[in-house]
Amino acid sequence: MKAKTKAVLISALLFPGLGHFVLKRAMRGCLFIVPTLLAIGVLLRTTLTLADQLVAEIQSGALPLDVPVIMARISASGGDDASTNLASLVLVACWLGAILDAWWLARNQ
Template sequence: MKAKTKAVLISALLFPGLGHFVLKRAMRACLFIVPTLLAIGVLLRTTLALADQLVAEIQSGALPLDIPLIMERISAAGGDDTSTNVASLVIVVCWLGSILDAWWLERGK
């Protein structure tokens, strides 16, 4: 299998930017890996903050331990704020960009 094919598949299937290591382009890989990791951190922070809030409400008795009510509360929490939308967009752009960049780098070789 060609290095280009490996790089594209690794970037597409595992994590954005990892395929650049196959092409020996570590600095370029960091251009995709670092923003993706930061965006994942934002999404995790938002998700864990909501989970912590829900657990506190359940423990205090303000929210009964009823699945439909908890799901309704999650929907009402509005997890689609600007930071989560931007973080999701960064992940998608980095993922597609790393695939296209890995393909483009080895196109002429």
Template sequence: MKASIKAALISALLFPGLGHLVLRRGARGLLFIVPTLLAAGYLLRATLALVDTLITELNNGKLPLDPLLILERVHSSGIDNPATNGAALVCIVCWIGSVADALWLGRHR
């Protein structure tokens, strides 16, 4: 298997930018790894904060154990805001970009 194909598969299936390490392009791989880690960390923090709030409301009896009401509460929480949408977009762009860049690097070596 060509190194570029292996790098693209590693970036696609494991984590964006890791395939660049196979191509010995660590600094370039960090251009994909760091933003993805920061964006994923932000999304995880926002999600865990919402889950904590929901669990507290469920335990206190403020929110009944009804899936539709919980879903309504999630939508009204404001989790779907420009910051979370931007973080999700960063993850998607870095993932697709790292695969394309790994293929491009392998072909232009």
């Protein structure tokens, strides 16, 4: 398998920026890896905070153990605020950018 194909597949299927390591461009790959990890951290923190709140409400009896009620509570939680929207945008942009950049770098080597 060619390095170009390997780099694009690794960036597309495993993690954005990892394909750059195949192309011996580690620093450039880190430009995709670091923001992606930060975005995942923000999304994970938001998700775990909401899950912790839901578990506490269910255990206290304030929220019944009923799927439609829990789904309504999740929708009303405001989890789709500016920080999570920005983190999602950064995640998608880094992933697509890493794929395109790995392809472009491999093509021009």
